Amino acid sequence: MLDIILRNLSQRKVRTGLTVFGIALGIFAVIVMGSMSENFNQTFETSFSLTADKIRVFGSSGVFGGSVTTGKAAEVRKVPGVKDAYGLLMAPLEEGGAMSFGGNQIVGLPPEKSQTVLGPVKVKQGRFLMRGDRYETMIGTSIATQYNIGVGDRIEIRDKYFTVVGLLEYTGSFFDATAAVPLDSAQDVYDMGDMVSMIFVIPDDGVDGDLLARRIKLSVEGVDTLSPSELEKEARQSLMIFSVITVSAAVLAAIIGGLSVMNTMLMSVMERTKEFGILKAMGAERRDILIMTVGEAAIMGLLGGLLGLACGWVVVYGMNLWLAEKGIVLFLITYRLVAIAMLFAILLGTLSGIYPALRASRMSPMEALRYE
Amino acid sequence: MNNAKADIILKTRGLKETYMQGKVPVHALQGVDMEVKRGELISIVGPSGSGKSTLLSIIGMLEIPTEGEVFIDGVEVTGVKVKDIPRLRREKIGFVFQHFNLLPALTALGNVEIAMRFARVPKKERIRRATEVLTEMGLGERLNHKPSELSGGEQQRVSIARALANKPSIILADEPTGEVDTRTRDLIVGILRRLSDGGQTVIIVTHDVWVAERTDRIIRLVDGKVEDS
Numbered sequence: 001m002l003d004i005i006l007r008n009l010s011q012r013k014v015r016t017g018l019t020v021f022g023i024a025l026g027i028f029a030v031i032v033m034g035s036m037s038e039n040f041n042q043t044f045e046t047s048f049s050l051t052a053d054k055i056r057v058f059g060s061s062g063v064f065g066g067s068v069t070t071g072k073a074a075e076v077r078k079v080p081g082v083k084d085a086y087g088l089l090m091a092p093l094e095e096g097g098a099m100s101f102g103g104n105q106i107v108g109l110p111p112e113k114s115q116t117v118l119g120p121v122k123v124k125q126g127r128f129l130m131r132g133d134r135y136e137t138m139i140g141t142s143i144a145t146q147y148n149i150g151v152g153d154r155i156e157i158r159d160k161y162f163t164v165v166g167l168l169e170y171t172g173s174f175f176d177a178t179a180a181v182p183l184d185s186a187q188d189v190y191d192m193g194d195m196v197s198m199i200f201v202i203p204d205d206g207v208d209g210d211l212l213a214r215r216i217k218l219s220v221e222g223v224d225t226l227s228p229s230e231l232e233k234e235a236r237q238s239l240m241i242f243s244v245i246t247v248s249a250a251v252l253a254a255i256i257g258g259l260s261v262m263n264t265m266l267m268s269v270m271e272r273t274k275e276f277g278i279l280k281a282m283g284a285e286r287r288d289i290l291i292m293t294v295g296e297a298a299i300m301g302l303l304g305g306l307l308g309l310a311c312g313w314v315v316v317y318g319m320n321l322w323l324a325e326k327g328i329v330l331f332l333i334t335y336r337l338v339a340i341a342m343l344f345a346i347l348l349g350t351l352s353g354i355y356p357a358l359r360a361s362r363m364s365p366m367e368a369l370r371y372e
Numbered sequence: 373m374n375n376a377k378a379d380i381i382l383k384t385r386g387l388k389e390t391y392m393q394g395k396v397p398v399h400a401l402q403g404v405d406m407e408v409k410r411g412e413l414i415s416i417v418g419p420s421g422s423g424k425s426t427l428l429s430i431i432g433m434l435e436i437p438t439e440g441e442v443f444i445d446g447v448e449v450t451g452v453k454v455k456d457i458p459r460l461r462r463e464k465i466g467f468v469f470q471h472f473n474l475l476p477a478l479t480a481l482g483n484v485e486i487a488m489r490f491a492r493v494p495k496k497e498r499i500r501r502a503t504e505v506l507t508e509m510g511l512g513e514r515l516n517h518k519p520s521e522l523s524g525g526e527q528q529r530v531s532i533a534r535a536l537a538n539k540p541s542i543i544l545a546d547e548p549t550g551e552v553d554t555r556t557r558d559l560i561v562g563i564l565r566r567l568s569d570g571g572q573t574v575i576i577v578t579h580d581v582w583v584a585e586r587t588d589r590i591i592r593l594v595d596g597k598v599e600d601s
């Protein structure tokens with residue numbers, strides 16, 4: 001039956017080609033948008049897994065507002081169940097930049113704690129920050145690539161030069177876009193006085209993070225906490241919205257491709273009315289006609305899916321190469337995405353072919369034979 | 373159900389077919405009773421609108437009669453379930469059409485072979501059988517030619533080969549010589565005669581008196597009824 005299906009498709013090369021192209025465009029959109037979503041998801045998953053057990057403490061007046069002082073860390077440290085707590089100052093690396101997921105950032109931290117904060121990430125070259133460091137920094141791979149710098153080079157942050165002493169390994173997380181500097185220096189260059197963005201809390205072994213977060217909130221005046229589960233929930237909601245927007249746009253494009261399959265198949269079925277009559281006169285059963293017609297639609301879906309995947313892969317690969325020079329990774333094609341896109345393409349083709357196929361299979365053979 | 377005599381391959385009883393043309397009922401067949409013996413070559417003749425093609429469609433199970441029964445090889449084909457009709461059609465009937473109705477994208481071999489696909493005949497056997505019948509039709513050298521590369525006579529011979537592919541009980545030929553010249557007409561009639569002599573039952577609907585005169589028996593239809601001859 002496959003040879004008949006392929007023969008039928010090759011009989012109408014231009015129309016088949018245009019329909020396949022329509023589906024390919026949709027799948028291309030699914031791949032490009034989906035790979036962006038996959039990249040954000042993976043970055044989040046990795047970032048979260050690297051800091052999953054930590055609690056964030058903020059000033060009760062706002063998040064990332066610098067409205068909590070280093071002094072509060074001492075109070076937090078006294079809460080039972082807290083192993084360690086220290087302030088972190090987080091800010092955009094570039095002047096005029098904004099704190100965003102995936103954007104370059106500096107993290108000001110007590111230099112002797114750099115191994116604890118960045119610990120899950122291995123040092124590719126150089127060393128961690130240490131007590132006594134002042135204008136030294138450890139940088140992630142994205143910043144290293146973007147600024148074309150390595151260990152021993154200097155990077156300018158708000159008119160001050162910091163010497164790179166360590167280069168972090170690539171993780172696919174926000175650490176790749178992080179420059180870690182001593183907290184005092186960060187507070188100086190950003191003119192933050194004693195303020196920090198958050199207090200980073202490490203719970204004692206075996207202590208439930210969510211319970212400890214609640215205890216800190218009750219014990220220390222003027223702070224809010226973000227427990228690991230709350231952080232995950234908030235981040236997942238944001239990711240979900242992003243995913244829904246990107247994937248919906250892509251799915252819409254693909255559905256338009258599916259409608260073009262249905263249109264093509266309806267026209268094709270109408271043009272081949274007589275042929276179906278002949279086949280039925282020869283003893284073709286309804287299922288033969290159904291398989292033949294749905295098969296054509298499914299193959300167009302498959303071809304469109306493969307073409308869309310190939311084009312999407314080329315564009316994503318090219319974009320990633322281009323963005324790599326800027327130290328940004330924006331797209332990630334995963335096996336899951338490929339499987340979903342291909343399944344979607346075939347399903348779309350198949351479903352779009354069902355209605356025309358039913359029409360073809362239900363034709364009265366006599367009426368079909370009389371059709372001119 | 374076996375209501376037919378052993379040598380009677382086709383029997384119709386009280387066949388009626390009425391369809392609506394707008395609001396006007398048209399009685400295409402008004403009680404057709406006929407019998408055809410195994411291996412007979414018969415022709416159905418009659419003026420346009422007399423019901424010849426309708427009768428052929430009903431015998432070929434392409435249409436269901438309003439009333440009456442058709443028995444083929446002792447099986448009442450008008451009484452079987454709709455889902456069994458394609459199988460019966462494959463087993464019992466081979467069609468030859470006036471306009472050949474070959475699939476233009478397929479070669480002569482492909483057109484004959486495709487008829488056996490629906491009977492789930494294995495590919496090797498399909499090719500062997502298609503080659504055999506086409507060779508019998510004198511088209512052994514034209515197996516891989518598409519219909520557009522064949523003459524009218526050759527196309528009709530492919531059409532006959534296709535009808536024979538599944539070794540049916542009856543061949544129904546609707547104006548098989550209507551589109552060909554007289555030389556080819558002689559050739560086609562000769563082939564159908566040879567098939568009949570070999571035991572194949574053939575029913576021809578024709579306007580051509582010359583053709584009808586060369587069959588074993590003529591059934592004349594007038595206004596949807598068999599006229600006594």
